[in-house]
Amino acid sequence: MTPQEITVKFSIPFVGEISGVWEPVDAERQAAWELYVELATRISVVELGDDEGLLREALSSLYTVFGTTREILRRYGPEVAPRVAPGKVTFGALAVNVLNLSIRPLLSKWHPLLTAHEATRGDHVDPVAHERRWSRTPELRAEIESVRQVLLSLAQALNEVAGVGDLITARVPRQTAADTPT
Secondary structure (H helix, E strand, O other): OOOOOEEEEEEEOOOEEEEEEEOOOHHHHHHHHHHHHHHHOOHHHOOOOOOOOOHHHHHHHHHHHHHHHHHHHHHHHHHHOOOOOOOEEOHHHHHHHHHHHHHHHHHHHHHHHHHHHHOOOOOOOOHHHHHHHOOOHHHHHHHHHHHHHHHHHHHHHHHHHHOOOOOOOOOOOOOOHHHOOO
């Protein structure tokens, strides 16, 4: 079941709110599914614990969202970004705004700073330990978390438009030996 329209509303830190009514056409539903799968399978929407992952991997994962989104926009063409009345949104407008107003500022600020820090690592220093000792690690992790919240909001809207089950938070129950019929 796919909705005929949904109300989209989420905040982008330091920018403001993106909101409007989305009346998706079939091409937007298909594009929404593709981008939803991309987001659901990336580090970018999974909470990064203090002792988990590498900041470089998180930034690289966010960077690849640009290429994938561009590819989806090109594949579906103008049909996913039609002119709409004020108060209305489209797949294209949502996707490009999230890229340009949320992900791009994070990457343009932190890619060079992290690269400069990485260049100070000695030959025999563990890259994970070096990254975790960086004084700016907490600040970058906080900004990654902020962008993750924006991407989760986008993913929820994409999920609703695509009319599919939740792939981000849904967990399949584990079976134990006692659950298995003999």
